Amino acid sequence: MSxxxxxxxxxxxxxxxxxxxxxxxxxxxxxxxxxxxxxxxSRLYILEPLxxxxxxxxxxxxxxxxxxxxxxxxxxxxxxxxxxxxxxxGVSPMLTRTFDPLIQILRPISPLAWLPLGLILFxxxxxxxxxxxxxxxxxxxxxxxxxxxRAIPQDxxxxxxxxxxxxxxxxxxxxxxxxxxxxxxxxxLSLGIAWLVIVASEMLTxxxxxxxxxxxxxxxxxxxxxLLAIVTIGLIGFVLDRLMGAVEMRLRTA
Amino acid sequence: xxxxEVGSQKPDVTLEAGGQKPEGRTCLSAIGLxxxxxxxxxxxxxxxxxxxxVERGEFVCIVGAMGTGKTTLLNMLAGIVRxxxxxxxxxxxxxVDIPAGAAFxxxxxxxxxxxxxxxxxxxxxxxxxxxxxxxxxxxxAVQALEQVGxxxxxxxxxxHLSGGMRQRVALARALATEPDIxxxxxxxxxxxxxxxETLQGExxxxxxxxxxxxTTVMVTNNVxxxxxxxDRIVPVLSGPPATLGTPIPVTLPRPRTVAHLAHDEQASxxxxxxxxxxxxxxxxxxxxxxxxGALHATAALEAGK
Numbered sequence: 001m002s003x004x005x006x007x008x009x010x011x012x013x014x015x016x017x018x019x020x021x022x023x024x025x026x027x028x029x030x031x032x033x034x035x036x037x038x039x040x041x042s043r044l045y046i047l048e049p050l051x052x053x054x055x056x057x058x059x060x061x062x063x064x065x066x067x068x069x070x071x072x073x074x075x076x077x078x079x080x081x082x083x084x085x086x087x088x089x090g091v092s093p094m095l096t097r098t099f100d101p102l103i104q105i106l107r108p109i110s111p112l113a114w115l116p117l118g119l120i121l122f123x124x125x126x127x128x129x130x131x132x133x134x135x136x137x138x139x140x141x142x143x144x145x146x147x148x149x150r151a152i153p154q155d156x157x158x159x160x161x162x163x164x165x166x167x168x169x170x171x172x173x174x175x176x177x178x179x180x181x182x183x184x185x186x187x188x189l190s191l192g193i194a195w196l197v198i199v200a201s202e203m204l205t206x207x208x209x210x211x212x213x214x215x216x217x218x219x220x221x222x223x224x225x226x227l228l229a230i231v232t233i234g235l236i237g238f239v240l241d242r243l244m245g246a247v248e249m250r251l252r253t254a
Numbered sequence: 255x256x257x258x259e260v261g262s263q264k265p266d267v268t269l270e271a272g273g274q275k276p277e278g279r280t281c282l283s284a285i286g287l288x289x290x291x292x293x294x295x296x297x298x299x300x301x302x303x304x305x306x307x308v309e310r311g312e313f314v315c316i317v318g319a320m321g322t323g324k325t326t327l328l329n330m331l332a333g334i335v336r337x338x339x340x341x342x343x344x345x346x347x348x349x350v351d352i353p354a355g356a357a358f359x360x361x362x363x364x365x366x367x368x369x370x371x372x373x374x375x376x377x378x379x380x381x382x383x384x385x386x387x388x389x390x391x392x393x394x395a396v397q398a399l400e401q402v403g404x405x406x407x408x409x410x411x412x413x414h415l416s417g418g419m420r421q422r423v424a425l426a427r428a429l430a431t432e433p434d435i436x437x438x439x440x441x442x443x444x445x446x447x448x449x450x451e452t453l454q455g456e457x458x459x460x461x462x463x464x465x466x467x468x469t470t471v472m473v474t475n476n477v478x479x480x481x482x483x484x485d486r487i488v489p490v491l492s493g494p495p496a497t498l499g500t501p502i503p504v505t506l507p508r509p510r511t512v513a514h515l516a517h518d519e520q521a522s523x524x525x526x527x528x529x530x531x532x533x534x535x536x537x538x539x540x541x542x543x544x545x546x547g548a549l550h551a552t553a554a555l556e557a558g559k
Contacts, residue, residue, distance in 0.1 A: 155364040161334055162358035163381045173377060177368040 033224040041224035056208055056216045060232055067198050067209035068236070070126075074133025075194040079187055082138035086145025086186070087175070096146070107139045111197040115204050125205035133197045140189035148182025149175060181251045188244035195237045210236075281310040281435060281469045282331060287340035289326055290495075299495035300326050304340070306488060306498060308435075311467040314501075315480035317528060318490025324473040325439055327490070331471060332358055332437045344435065354382075357433035361440040363420040365412040371423045372408040375399060375430050382431040398430035399423070402456060418449035422456070429460055429468075436461065438472040442479065450479075451512050458483055458509065477528050481521055482510050489531045499531045 019035050026034040033041065042060075049061025089096045111132045118128030156178055160170040202211030210229050217225035287304040290297050300323040308314050318324050329335040331342055333349040333356070342349040344356070352358075357378075365374050375395040383391070399408050402422040412420050421441060428436060441457070442450040461468045474480055480487045481504055489499035504524055506515070515521040 155360065155362060156366065158334065158358075158360065159364050159366065162332070162352050162356070163378050164352055164354065165377075165381050169377075169381065173369075174366065177366070 031223060033227060038224040038227045042228040045228060056213055060228065063208065063210045063213050064232060064236055067202065067211065070129060070209060071133060071194045071198050074130045075137055075191055077130060078134035078138035078190055078194065079141045081134065082141035082190065083145055083183060086142045087149060089142065090146040090149025103139065103142065111136045111200045115201055125207055129201035129205055129207065132201050133194045136197045137190040137194035140193065141186035144182045144186030145179060148179035151182065152178045181248065184248040184251050188241065188248055191240055191244055192237065195240060199233060279310050280307050282308040282344050284331055284342045285340055287330055287337040289330065289337050302493065302495035302497055304498050308469060308471055310469055313461060313470045313483055313485045314488060315484035316471065316473045316488045316490060317477060317480045318475065318496065318532065319492055320475055322490045322492045323496040324490050328437055328439050328471065328473045332356055355434035357428035357431060357436050359424050359428045359438045359441045361443045363412065363424045365420055365423055367412050370409045370411055371399060371404060371415065372396065374423055375427045378427045379430050394430055398426040401460065402426045417445050418453060421445065421453060425457065425460065433468065435469040438470065440473055440475065454479060454482055477525055480528065481524050482512060482515060487528055489528060502527055
């Protein structure tokens with residue numbers, strides 16, 4: 001078998017095995033819809049992805065769009081805070097010593113824990129969701145930007161020194177370009193977390209989106225749609241990661 | 255010995271009108287430099303009681319084996335590293351930071367990989383003359399690159415240039431700002447023999463424009479290179495800590511070429527002298543006493559004139 005064919009067929013084989021397991025499980029558990037039933041009950045949502053029939057009763061494309069917009073906002077907020085924070089921690093060992101323990105304590109806190117705090121702080125579900133996404137997703141950006149600044153070779157600092165570059169010029173012409181690949185590694189990881197958080201925050205706040213849809217269909221006992229939402233979430237997460245990975249690769253080789 | 259004393263012992267040179275730089279005067283002087291890396295049990299003395307003076311327009315080569323602290327010495331002269339004790343002065347001003355009008359060329363080129371050759375050079379010009387228009391800065395950068403023979407590679411990034419071409423860009427970046435003093439840290443150490451030879455010739459040409467030779471301090475471990483380029487060779491005697499040997503004036507006529515020096519009798523005398531000075535220090539591991547070191551340094555200063 002040629003290498004190209006292997007590259008294509010092996011992942012398909014993996015997906016096929018997963019479908020087989022799903023099918024086998026569904027034949028024993030009556031509440032779990034089989035892959036075929038899932039498809040039949042989800043067809044409307046997939047084939048008319050942009051139709052709006054009600055608050056939650058919308059095509060999967062629209063639902064995904066709402067979720068993506070929310071993720072984009074929370075993610076942008078997260079990196080807008082995380083990137084400068086990373087730069088500050090990277091250039092100042094003193095700041096690192098001050099804030100590192102705090103970061104290590106905040107980092108493992110689940111979005112489910114942040115969300116109620118957001119609701120208390122902002123009173124509304126939408127800003128609370130953005131708060132939870134931003135506060136959960138910013139840490140990889142902070143840490144990667146920080147280590148990126150630390151990894152700048154002494155050579156470049158020497159260039160800044162002997163050319164007598166101003167602090168601003170040093171920042172824009174040396175620190176930022178040298179840190180860019182690390183920053184984007186951070187952004188990719190942050191986006192992955194932001195996408196994880198979206199489901200939890202939509203479930204808790206009941207806002208329209210893939211996560212909100214999932215929770216509503218669970219409450220309506222339409223289990224096939226839960227599986228539809230799960231597959232959609234996975235596929236979108238995969239595509240997002242690949243897109244960010246492509247940007248990252250470009251920066252690494254540049 | 256102070257700088258003015260050193261200066262007063264020189265024959266007076268009539269200054270030419272028109273802002274010409276005065277010739278034959280001390281431009282850079284270092285007195286009693288000590289440097290130790292680390293502290294406590296880890297303390298590693300690198301340089302001990304080093305004194306040196308460089309005249310305006312002079313090309314001085316600091317020559318020594320690898321790992322003797324040559325680079326540290328150069329970094330201290332250029333203000334990149336501070337000595338533990340001792341003073342470095344350029345034009346009578348104590349050096350505390352990189353002085354304006356100094357340029358530095360590193361062994362590993364140290365070009366910024368995200369910029370083209372042109373942008374690398376322009377960054378130096380921009381930093382040195384921020385009031386100039388962008389067009390003027392660009393034009394000067396192009397000229398500097400043309401001077402080193404890279405006129406048709408100005409838009410290439412360092413990763414698309416050979417080692418020799420990268421060092422040409424680094425030279426262009428250093429010379430584009432028309433520095434008063436040029437520091438070179440083993441600039442050709444990483445190049446193959448042929449490229450090295452070509453670039454040595456270029457450097458001699460660029461630093462020795464007849465109207466205004468640039469004061470140059472170069473570190474190298476290559477004796478041939480030093481004889482080819484230097485007005486004066488300062489040997490670094492291996493320590494640790496390293497000290498400086500008596501400077502050796504290289505009185506060979508210019509222009510010098512590698513081919514010519516290979517068969518020149520006088521050149522081989524200089525070569526033998528330099529190598530003998532360097533190797534005599536290799537067996538010596540115990541540092542000389544402080545008084546001895548001071549005397550030695552004074553002798554070095556005397557002989558350097």
